[in-house]
């Protein structure tokens with residue numbers, strides 16, 4: 365999936381406008397190199413994109429973590445996690461509950477919680 369940086373359109377690889385840059389041979393197998401353009405506004409300002417697993421918004425691939433969650437959605441759980449840690453320093457049950465909710469989010473935050481309180 366690609367996102368156009370100019371008009372914001374999202375499109376699949378086979379929808380993109382393609383121009384053959386080079387046509388050659390790769391170890392005896394015919395190989396072509398393409399440049400991709402937005403099918404809507406014909407801009408070449410396109411990048412890989414993915415849908416955030418939490419908010420469902422289209423984000424550039426750089427903005428998604430390994431669990432497919434965007435940085436906007438990461439911000440809030442991180443802050444919430446630290447608030448919970450602060451409040452329930454003695455209460456591992458609360459922490460475990462919260463960990464479960466955070467499972468699909470940043471693993472770093474979860475392992476941080478583990479080493480602090482075990």
Ligand SMILES: [Zn+2]
Nearest residue numbers: 368371402405
């Ligand atoms: Zn476009």
Ligand SMILES: [Zn+2]
Nearest residue numbers: 416419434437
């Ligand atoms: Zn998100």
